[in-house]
Amino acid sequence: MSESIAANGLQFFGAMIASISHEMKNRMAIINENAGLLEDLVQMHESGRPLSPERLTRLAGAIKSQIANADGIIKKLNRLAHSVDDDRRSTEVGDTLSLTAALFQRLAGQRAIKLEALDPPEPLTVTTSPFFLIYLIGSCLDAGIQAGEPDQTLSLDCARTPDGAEIRLTGEKPLNLTPDTLLNAEQAALAAQLGAEVTRDPEGNRILIRIPKHNGSARPVISGASAND
Amino acid sequence: MRILLVDDETEFVSALAERLSLRGIDVDWSSDPETAVQKAADDCHDLAVLDMKMPGVNGIDLKKRLQATCPRMRFIFLTGHGSEDSFKAGTSEAGPDNYLLKPIRIEDLLAKISIAFQQQRKEGSDE
Numbered sequence A: 001m002s003e004s005i006a007a008n009g010l011q012f013f014g015a016m017i018a019s020i021s022h023e024m025k026n027r028m029a030i031i032n033e034n035a036g037l038l039e040d041l042v043q044m045h046e047s048g049r050p051l052s053p054e055r056l057t058r059l060a061g062a063i064k065s066q067i068a069n070a071d072g073i074i075k076k077l078n079r080l081a082h083s084v085d086d087d088r089r090s091t092e093v094g095d096t097l098s099l100t101a102a103l104f105q106r107l108a109g110q111r112a113i114k115l116e117a118l119d120p121p122e123p124l125t126v127t128t129s130p131f132f133l134i135y136l137i138g139s140c141l142d143a144g145i146q147a148g149e150p151d152q153t154l155s156l157d158c159a160r161t162p163d164g165a166e167i168r169l170t171g172e173k174p175l176n177l178t179p180d181t182l183l184n185a186e187q188a189a190l191a192a193q194l195g196a197e198v199t200r201d202p203e204g205n206r207i208l209i210r211i212p213k214h215n216g217s218a219r220p221v222i223s224g225a226s227a228n229d
Numbered sequence B: 001m002r003i004l005l006v007d008d009e010t011e012f013v014s015a016l017a018e019r020l021s022l023r024g025i026d027v028d029w030s031s032d033p034e035t036a037v038q039k040a041a042d043d044c045h046d047l048a049v050l051d052m053k054m055p056g057v058n059g060i061d062l063k064k065r066l067q068a069t070c071p072r073m074r075f076i077f078l079t080g081h082g083s084e085d086s087f088k089a090g091t092s093e094a095g096p097d098n099y100l101l102k103p104i105r106i107e108d109l110l111a112k113i114s115i116a117f118q119q120q121r122k123e124g125s126d127e
Helices: A001-044 A055-080 A095-108 A130-147 A185-194 B010-022 B033-042 B058-070 B083-096 B106-126
Strands: A089-092 A113-117 A127-130 A154-161 A164-171 A197-200 A206-212 B002-006 B026-030 B047-051 B076-081 B099-101
Touching: A001 A055, A001 A095, A001 A130, A001 A185, A001 B010, A001 B083, A055 A095, A089 A095, A089 A130, A095 A113, A095 A130, A095 A164, A127 A130, A127 A206, A127 B058, A130 A164, A130 A185, A130 A206, A154 B076, A185 A197, A185 A206, B002 B010, B002 B033, B010 B026, B010 B106, B033 B058, B033 B083, B047 B058, B047 B106, B076 B106, B099 B106
Parallel strands: A113 A154, B002 B026, B002 B047, B047 B076, B076 B099
Antiparallel strands: A089 A127, A154 A164, A164 A206, A197 A206
16 A cells, blocks of 8 residues: 555656646746747837837846746745655645645646635644645645536635644535545545545535644555664 | 637737737637637637647637537647647647647747648638
8 A cells, every 4th residue: 555655646746747847838938929029029120110119128027027937836846846855854734735736726727716825823833744745635635626616716724733733625615525536545545644634524615634743654664664764 | 811829828829929910910819718719709710729728628629619610710739738648639639730839939830820721722722
């Protein structure tokens, strides 16, 4: 089962990288067209067409704006990449929620769903595997996006509990979740690995993830190896 | 030839539309698929350049909706997705000659538009 978590985790990592690369391509496409338009306008000017400095300034501004967007995307990629540096460390839950929401924003947008990650009222940290926490939250978020009706906002927020933290994914409309989409075997194994508990509230528009303050064994144990290896 | 561009990234599609327009091409554009379908219904375009993935709709489904109103419309697909699955889906719908990966070279798009125009003229003269 742990080998499955590792393999599925790698697949999840790959899917996130692919999604980020798609976002980057779109930014580059916009920069490419604006730069091409600049070239076209200059060429037209050389052929006698008037050139508006204001227009050039706007185009330059548009390119700079997309560069800033692309930089944000790279920062997201960087944070994801570094989430695997440690198999367990002090992890800021609010930060993890905002990163996971950002990673799934594009997928959610494809289904006309908006994601919103709310900051906790105070910093909230747990000691766990940063990557596998992103993976578990992402898996539940994916379930909510796939099952959720379009044209709604899914909100992610977290709160301190006596034993750790509770993460809440709340829809404006009911999330039509089934045992195959929420708490399937993969999610159950992942939750167990993190010492977490995933439930759905009876009203059907919220997913709850409870995570312990200290997870003693965050790294998936490959069968045949000791936890101390 | 009248062309319809559809892509959810407004900055991309408006800049591309302007570049084509500067080259003397009659271009209409929309960042909203529903508006695009309405524009085509009002007056069929000869060719549509569609983004493969847009919020709530993919390029293939949009193609089918446009074709229902404009059966002679031709299609070119654009995508930022580099996956083989996306390539296969796109090329099976539009043909391998009518599929471009973003960021595009405008010369490549113009070449494909020219081919589509020639094919359309040939079909028109064959009838």
